[in-house]
Each structure stands twice: as structure tokens, then as C-alpha cells.
Amino acid sequence: MERRLLDAALARALDLAEHGPLAGGNPRVGCVILDTAGGPLAEGWHRGAGTAHAEAAALAAVPAASRHRLTGAVAVVTLEPCRHTGHTPPCAAALDEAGVAAVIYAVADPHPVAAGGAAWLAAHGVTTLDAARAGLDPALVDRAHELLHPWTTAVRRGRPWLIGKTATSLDGRVAAADGTSRWITGPDARAHAHVVRAGVDAIVVGTGTVLADDPALTARGPDGRPAPHQPVRVVIGHRDVPDTARVRSGPGEWLHLRTHDLGAVLAELDRRGLRRVLLEGGPALLSAALRRGLVDELHAYVAPVLLGAGPGAVGDLGITTIADAARWRTRRTEQLGPDLLLVATAARPTTPGDPTTNRRATAPADPTTSRRATARARTATSPHPTTQGAA
Ligand SMILES: NC(=O)c1ccc[n+]([C@@H]2O[C@H](COP(=O)([O-])OP(=O)(O)OC[C@H]3O[C@@H](n4cnc5c(N)ncnc54)[C@H](OP(=O)(O)O)[C@@H]3O)[C@@H](O)[C@H]2O)c1
Structure with missing residues (x-):
């Protein structure tokens, strides 16, 4: 043929x-x-x-x-x-x-x-x-690998594809000096983040974010109605989740895992068949995940806002000189109202199934x-x- x-x-x-x-x-x-x-x-x-x-x-x-x-x-x-x-x-x-x-x-x-x-x-x-x-056309074969890459990677490794999300000011801060962070980004960026939530199997945050922001962690449309698919809401950390926390009352399942072992958390999510996971926690959790090399994809929403003080999106990664900087590969950028979204993936050596591997x-x-x-x-x-x- x-x-x-x-x-x-x-x-x-x-x-x-x-x-x-x-x-x-x-x-x-x-x-x-x-x-x-x-x-x-x-x-x-x-x-x-x-x-x-x-x-x-x-x-x-x-x-x-x-x-x-x-x-x-x-x-x-x-x-x-x-x-x-x-x-x-x-x-x-x-x-x-x-x-x-x-x-x-x-x-x-x-x-x-x-x-x-x-x-x-x-x-x-x-x-x-x-x-x-x-x-067949190598560009089409590459497109197929790209499309399936998060799933094939999750299956091969036995742990979910982990997307880290940040919403920062232009100077890289996720909250003001007093801890308030609502809202750094505008409605378009927040609506986009809800679309992403509707496309993942679980959302993970630390107790720090629950106690500071009391997020519902549900996927909602622009009218506030719940999306048809709701990710499992996962809170990790030793502190209690208050009885009144919104994370307890959304549609679908929520979990509290009293641990700091992110490997064990991901293994538990994999055991439950959850393959795409969004990490929406604060700097403590994101830094811990980055230090362990667990983040596969980053969604960085950046707003044209300056705060001058307050926590940065990521804490110490043990990098002391520019030659050791963790460099990521930009996959796409998008303007969302006044804000920008940058999607990047970890720049790791190519592995079988990596969309960048030459398969001609x-x-x-x-x-x-x-x-x-x-x-x-x-x-x-x-x-x-x-x-x-x-x-
Ligand atoms: N703009 C944004 O994108 C964004 C997103 C989320 C949060 N925030 C802001 O970030 C601030 C909260 O920051 P945060 O760093 O405290 O939140 P976090 O990272 O969500 O929670 C930190 C807590 O997670 C628990 N934890 C579980 N595993 C851990 C590990 N491996 N390493 C370290 N901690 C682990 C610890 O709680 P236990 O002590 O209970 O064990 C720790 O105190 C708030 O001001 C919030 O508004 C901003």
C-alpha cells in the first residue's frame, strides 16, 4: 500500500x-x-x-x-x-x-x-x-510519541507523570510578605488552571497551602460549576487538615497522607491507577519534589505584578553556581489575558519513548x-x- x-x-x-x-x-x-x-x-x-x-x-x-x-x-x-x-x-x-x-x-x-x-x-x-x-513520516511518529509520552513514561516507571504548577509575580514570588497570594494571576490564567485540573487524575498540595489558602482543589468551569471529571484531592504533611477545610467537601475523593516521603506518595497514587498528577503545593513541596527529580513538567503562570518581598516559587535546590543550573526545555508559551504561561519539561537524557529520540x-x-x-x-x-x- x-x-x-x-x-x-x-x-x-x-x-x-x-x-x-x-x-x-x-x-x-x-x-x-x-x-x-x-x-x-x-x-x-x-x-x-x-x-x-x-x-x-x-x-x-x-x-x-x-x-x-x-x-x-x-x-x-x-x-x-x-x-x-x-x-x-x-x-x-x-x-x-x-x-x-x-x-x-x-x-x-x-x-x-x-x-x-x-x-x-x-x-x-x-x-x-x-x-x-x-x-512512515518520522514527524508523525514523533507526534505519536509526544502524545503518549506522559502515559508511557508513567507506566514504564511505575509512578505518575508529575506536573508542577506555579503562579508567580514577575519577580518570581508566590505570595506577598504577609503570606497572601490571592490573586497574583488574572481570571484567564485561573480559568486555564481549572482546565488543567480537569485533565489530571490527582492534585497534590502540602498542609501549608491548605492552612494558608484553604483551596477547594476542584476543577470548575468559568461559571463556578464543577467539571465532569474531578481529580482526587491529596494533602500531604503531618499537620491536621481542619474539619472546616474546603478540600474535605468537594465532589469526589480526597486523601490526607501524613508523610514527607514524596516517593511513597507517588507510589500510592500509582497503585490507585492515577497517572497524571498536578502538584499545586507551595514552595516547600515543589522544592522537595524538584530536589528529588520527581517533576516531569512545569506550568509556570507569570503575572505582570511586582511584590518585592515574599516567598519565591522554589527554595534551595542545592545549586551554587550557574553552570549547575537546572535547565528545562520550553514546550510552549501562551498569553492568558495579561499573564503568560510557560510549559516546560525536564531536560533529561533521552530514553526509549522520549519524543526527542531519533527513530528514523x-x-x-x-x-x-x-x-x-x-x-x-x-x-x-x-x-x-x-x-x-x-x-
Ligand atoms: N502562587 C502559587 O502558585 C502558590 C501555590 C501554592 C501555595 N502558595 C503559597 O505558598 C504558601 C504556602 O507554602 P508552603 O511551602 O508552606 O506550602 P506547601 O508546600 O503546600 O506545604 C508545606 C508543608 O507540606 C508538608 N510536606 C509534605 N511533604 C513535604 C516534603 N517532602 N517537604 C517539605 N514539606 C512537606 C509539610 O507539612 P507538615 O509540617 O504538616 O508535615 C510542610 O510544612 C502560602 O502562602 C500559599 O499562599 C502559592
């Missing part, structure tokens, strides 16, 4: 994946199925935990009258199809049973339980290719051609053939 058709299918699958929810513990995945002539047959995306995976959604979208066109079809997926039975049956088996001859996926699944779909499909005679090795590969002549694909397209026969496809 022509590579431009596969590239277009991957681009579309990525657009679909972006419809998926950020929160909820599951990856954002899109799938496009092409018939033997390269025409779009169906598409789908994963709408969150407990709902059909992207491949199953795409298969279900094929009208009954067109199901014969699945024989010899090519599925282009942003994430390797799963091979396990969770809330839903394995996608690898569903694709095979439907008669799909080739599966191209952009990102390998690191999940210890769900991974292995590609090997399973290959063992069942389905041509199964990593998109980079198949010679030599392209085969036609990535979807194999004995199995040809046979399937020509004969439209057994759903369980035994021929080994290209790995």
Missing part, C-alpha cells in the same frame, strides 16, 4: 487520539482502518477507562454491509494493540478475527500486562509493523505487503491462518 495513504491514516489516527481524555489512567489512542485499495473503511478512538479501545471502536464502526472489506484490510493505530482482557477483550485478537491483514502502530505498549499485541498478531500471521520501521528507519518497499496480506486480500479465507507475517 502506498506510503502516503498510510501517512494520511496515521495523521488522522493522531487527530482522533487527541479527542481522548487526558485523565482517567488510560492512553489516548486513535485507529484508522483502510481497505485493500487504501480507502478509509472505519475509524475510532478510545474514550477512556471502561470504554472500547480505539481498534474495537473502529471495528464496531464498520457497517454490516462493508464487513467483507475488512478481509485484507490495514489497521493504522497510534499505540500497539493490546493483548489482554481488561474491561474490554484483547484488540489484537479482535483485529485478527475481523480479517485484518496488517497492523501498523506508532508506539510500542510498555504496559506490563497489556503489551505483546504486536508479537501475538505476528504469531497469528498478521503483518505487524512499527510505523518508524515501516518508513530504513523504509521497506511496501510496508503492508507480506505473504499473509497478499493471501488475505486475494482469497478472503480463514480468520485464523498460521502463516508467519513480517515482524
Whole structure:
């Protein structure tokens, strides 16, 4: 099949994946199925935990009258199809049973339980290719890795992707000298912060922030109404959370973990399936997390306000000279009314799955051609053939 058709299918699958929810513990995945002539047959995306995976959604979208066109079809997926039975049956088996001859996926699944779909499909005679090795557009492959990076990183490491948030004055302060901090940033920045809250699984603060600000830690719309998804609210520290604290009364769950061990906190959140976590604490907590290298992404809201005194966003990180400065990689900037948002990620050495890793590969002549694909397209026969496809 022509590579431009596969590239277009991957681009579309990525657009679909972006419809998926950020929160909820599951990856954002899109799938496009092409018939033997390269025409779009169906598409789908994963709408969150407990709902059909992207491949199953795409298969279900094929009208009954067109199901014969699945024989010899090519599925282009942003994430390797799963091979396990969770809330839903394995996608690898569903694709095979439907008669799909080739599966191209952009990102390998690191999940210890769900991974292995590609090997399973290959063992069942389905041509199964990593998109980079198949010679698809490297920019699209990079986009897929970027999209899934927080999720794949969280799964691989066994701890959530941690986003640190600060709202500071131009001179880097998070509160005035008397401890008051409401409001440094304007309504647009605060509304944006609520959108971010609605896309995380948990919000973490220290007891210091609860006692100083009494935040509700809920995700709310501009009209003040709670967003449909509410993150778990987590307070850490030994001091008591007052009975009247607003954090106790919002919708959904809240937790008080009486510890200073941030590794243990993240392990507990991971155990609960919480993969995207927002750290909204004050300087004590953020500094502790930064010192331990636990922060993956920073959201810095900066207001054109000067305070001159008051606590800085981050305390001592043990850096004594400019050569040792912790330098971050700017991902994007955004103007929000009078304020600015800078999103940055930790500049660490590249690892497998890091969007900056070079994945360019030599392209085969036609990535979807194999004995199995040809046979399937020509004969439209057994759903369980035994021929080994290209790995
Ligand atoms: N502008 C902003 O973005 C922003 C955001 C949040 C807060 N603030 C401001 O920051 C101030 C509060 O600062 P803060 O630093 O006290 O708040 P914090 O970091 O949220 O809370 C600090 C408390 O967290 C507990 N804790 C848990 N694990 C810890 C660890 N590993 N290291 C250190 N402490 C740990 C400790 O409480 P125990 O003593 O109970 O163990 C500690 O006193 C307020 O003025 C608030 O308005 C500003």
C-alpha cells in the first residue's frame, strides 16, 4: 500500500487520539482502518477507562454491509494493540478475527500486562509493523510519541507523570510578605488552571497551602460549576487538615497522607491507577519534589505584578553556581489575558519513548505487503491462518 495513504491514516489516527481524555489512567489512542485499495473503511478512538479501545471502536464502526472489506484490510493505530482482557477483550485478537491483514502502530505498549499485541498478531500471521520501521513520516511518529509520552513514561516507571504548577509575580514570588497570594494571576490564567485540573487524575498540595489558602482543589468551569471529571484531592504533611477545610467537601475523593516521603506518595497514587498528577503545593513541596527529580513538567503562570518581598516559587535546590543550573526545555508559551504561561519539561537524557529520540528507519518497499496480506486480500479465507507475517 502506498506510503502516503498510510501517512494520511496515521495523521488522522493522531487527530482522533487527541479527542481522548487526558485523565482517567488510560492512553489516548486513535485507529484508522483502510481497505485493500487504501480507502478509509472505519475509524475510532478510545474514550477512556471502561470504554472500547480505539481498534474495537473502529471495528464496531464498520457497517454490516462493508464487513467483507475488512478481509485484507490495514489497521493504522497510534499505540500497539493490546493483548489482554481488561474491561474490554484483547484488540489484537479482535483485529485478527475481523480479517485484518496488517497492523501498523506508532508506539510500542510498555504496559506490563497489556503489551505483546504486536508479537501475538505476528504469531497469528498478521503483518505487524512499527510505523518508524515501516518508513512512515518520522514527524508523525514523533507526534505519536509526544502524545503518549506522559502515559508511557508513567507506566514504564511505575509512578505518575508529575506536573508542577506555579503562579508567580514577575519577580518570581508566590505570595506577598504577609503570606497572601490571592490573586497574583488574572481570571484567564485561573480559568486555564481549572482546565488543567480537569485533565489530571490527582492534585497534590502540602498542609501549608491548605492552612494558608484553604483551596477547594476542584476543577470548575468559568461559571463556578464543577467539571465532569474531578481529580482526587491529596494533602500531604503531618499537620491536621481542619474539619472546616474546603478540600474535605468537594465532589469526589480526597486523601490526607501524613508523610514527607514524596516517593511513597507517588507510589500510592500509582497503585490507585492515577497517572497524571498536578502538584499545586507551595514552595516547600515543589522544592522537595524538584530536589528529588520527581517533576516531569512545569506550568509556570507569570503575572505582570511586582511584590518585592515574599516567598519565591522554589527554595534551595542545592545549586551554587550557574553552570549547575537546572535547565528545562520550553514546550510552549501562551498569553492568558495579561499573564503568560510557560510549559516546560525536564531536560533529561533521552530514553526509549522520549519524543526527542531519533527513530528514523530504513523504509521497506511496501510496508503492508507480506505473504499473509497478499493471501488475505486475494482469497478472503480463514480468520485464523498460521502463516508467519513480517515482524
Ligand atoms: N502562587 C502559587 O502558585 C502558590 C501555590 C501554592 C501555595 N502558595 C503559597 O505558598 C504558601 C504556602 O507554602 P508552603 O511551602 O508552606 O506550602 P506547601 O508546600 O503546600 O506545604 C508545606 C508543608 O507540606 C508538608 N510536606 C509534605 N511533604 C513535604 C516534603 N517532602 N517537604 C517539605 N514539606 C512537606 C509539610 O507539612 P507538615 O509540617 O504538616 O508535615 C510542610 O510544612 C502560602 O502562602 C500559599 O499562599 C502559592
